[in-house]
Amino acid sequence: MGKRILILSNHFITLYNFRKEMIQKLNEKGHEVFISMPRSDDNKFFTDIGCKIIETPVERRGINPVKDIRLVLKYIRIMKAVKPDIIFSYTIKPNIYGSIASNITKNKHVNNITGTGGTFLKRNFVSEVAKLLYRFSIKKSYKVFFQNSGDKDLFVKNNMVKDNYAMLPGSGVNLGQFKVSVLPSNDEINFIFMGRVMELKGIDQYLETARVVKDEYPNTNFYIAGFIEEEKYKLIIDEYNSKGIIDYIGFQKDIKSWIEMCHCTILPSHGGEGVPNVLLESAAMGRVCIASKINGSKDVIDDGVTGYLFNTRSSDDLIDKVKRFLNLKFEEKIQMGLAGRAKVEREFDRQIVIDAYLDEINKLHHKRI
Secondary structure, three states, rough: OOOOEEEEOOOOOHHHHHHHHHHHHHHHHHOOOEEEEEEOOOHHHHHHOOOOOEEOOOOOOOOOOHHHHHHHHHHHHHHHHHHOOOOEEEOHHHHHHHHHHHHHHHHOEEEEEEOOOOOOOOOOOOHHHHHHEEEEEEHHHOOHHHHOOOHHHHHHHHOOOOOOOOEOOOOOOOOOOOOOOOOOOOOOOOEEOOOEEEEHHHHHHHHHHHHHHHHHOOOEEEEEEEOOOOOHHHHHHHHHHHHHOOOOOOOOOOHHHHHHHOEEEEEEOOOOOOOOHHHHHHHHOOOOOEEEEEOHHHOOOOHHHHHEOOOOHHHHHHHHHHHHHHHOOHHHHHHHHHHHHHHHHOOEEEEHHHHHHHHHHOOOOOOOO
16 A cells, blocks of 8 residues: 655755655655655656655755744644655755654654764864754654764764664665766876865865876866855866866766766765765766765775775875876776776665665555554
8 A cells, every 4th residue: 555755855956866766666656755845947857757746945054043943844834734654854954854843743754864064073063053953853763874884873972863773875876877887098087076166075185186196197187077165166166277277067967977988086075975976876887986084985985996095184195096096007997997886786786775765664554643
């Protein structure tokens, strides 16, 4: 018998990129799927496959008590109207405020901790408030999925979760969509940074690496794909771009073709990732990955086997690893990329994630909560 499922999301693109296969499967199995997310012309994709969209404004960044309380009240109204059998939520605000609402409406709620951003990288007022909010919200959830053991340990240690948690291999990767592609064999070696251009994502280390390496290896190209999130980088990116140190290509809807033309993906993030999808997708396509030694990235990369890990925030160490990659023989670059593909096939198939969610639905009783 079909269930009523409510999904809380803060953005179309993340839901489309990382959850569409699961949502399609839910519809195929006869479940009634409601999605609460902000207005977007792209939302039509989900209505076309049978979902009901409830437009809900969500401020993705920052804390605004008035807007956040409004969001909780909106979620309560949605839950009372939809009467879901189970609720799935992703990202910080839908997790916290959705859980506060579901605690009030007494609905079963499954959270997915997709990463914590910069919230817990420093101990300060914001991190203490976040801990309080998590204790007040997801601690009472029916189930909490973690994407890496570092986040899980942090939440357990700080009493932000009970024993109601389980592990997932990130969002998984669609192995059929991201197939191995032949490594470009031209004389130029291409690197790519995919993500929001901001300090937290390690853009400073990437820019410094591009500057130093390109000077020594002129046959290298350093691409940057993503929105410029922090104002201070607009002039810097423009300067580096005009000097030919980097090639800024902006946000790309179809990132696959860019991964295909590159030899290596670099993720210099300072932390707060779940399991980075850019690493999973790149590895799935047979590309070597270089990333900082943070939770999530360490799960994807076997250092020296499928790619390289470098000391977080260290441009010097990143430069060293990039040079090490450049000095590999072409055949060694191919073998390293294929080792990455084999690892994601074993450990990060998106089907594992879909099955975990279907399992939670199968556990539900036939009666409504």
